Amino acid sequence: MQCKAGKPIGLIEVRRRPGKPTEGLMTVGPLVVRCALGRTGTSMLKREGDGATPIGDLRLLHGYFRADRSPSGPPGSRFRLAPIDARDGWCDAPGDRNYNRPVRLPYPTSHERMARQDRLYDVCMVSDWNMRPAIRNRGSAIFFHIARPGFPPTEGCIAVAPLAMARILPLIGPRTRIRIHR
Template sequence: MKGVIGKNGFTTSKKEGDGKSPVGIYSFGTAFGSETKPGGLKLGYKKTTEYDYWIDDQTSQDYNKWKTYKGNPADKWKSFERMNHELYKYGTVIHYNTNPIVKGKGSAIFLHVWRGETKPTAGCVAMAEKNVLALLKWLDPAQEPHIIMGTEESLKSVK
């Protein structure tokens, strides 16, 4: 399957807002999307709403966490992503910088629907909607699936 990564390539030293995808081997978290849970999905699934946000405000205790909030998000966080937009019609969380969370090391790394095969992401992995759906249906949490992110050279540093 074709896919795209961050507009500035891969990095072994990810920083918030650098436009790079983190090198490493990561497990998957919750699948999500603005649509009803697809049939045949084994991953946990959360249907997003207008109140769902992923927080990338480095000064917040909510940094790199999914939050549901019914107030004005700009009053609560300096920076956040809305989880109910078109690129997140279907996706899954990639467990990058989640345990422990290190502020400034990067947030909101997902596998999601792309804008197109020549349109990079801000740091996520993205692919055609049909391929995201096929991959989400293939992933079985009982098998402990992981994603390997990086170039052959950059992965030499991964333990």
């Protein structure tokens, strides 16, 4: 399903919650929603495995959804959302030629499985962090996805509640940037 009505929001802003470096407040036009950030907070010097959400502007490129958990099809979005299947993965091995790229499983080096048992990637939007070109050890798989209940920290991604994601997706488009503040 594609959402075409109205102009998409150009900028999403994420600010850390006072006293809670692993949580943020995300402003999407008129909406302000709680979000989970990396387990070590935010960082201007993002490194692979440091658990930090990178400070700066990220552009959302495309997304994935769990078709097996979405009987009515993909959620309403201006993005192309591809269904996730059991063979989808994301390479997080800095020395691999497919570092910070989607891969097909089984894959011989370190990777993340996209078809997770939890619901984190029921909707998963891919950001352009460290994509063109992918620089070794600068961080991989910085996604905008569903948060765990209670908003525990992520490994560096930005995560929101399922209802918030459903409200945000129709408001954003391929030119939308997410600005993560200090």
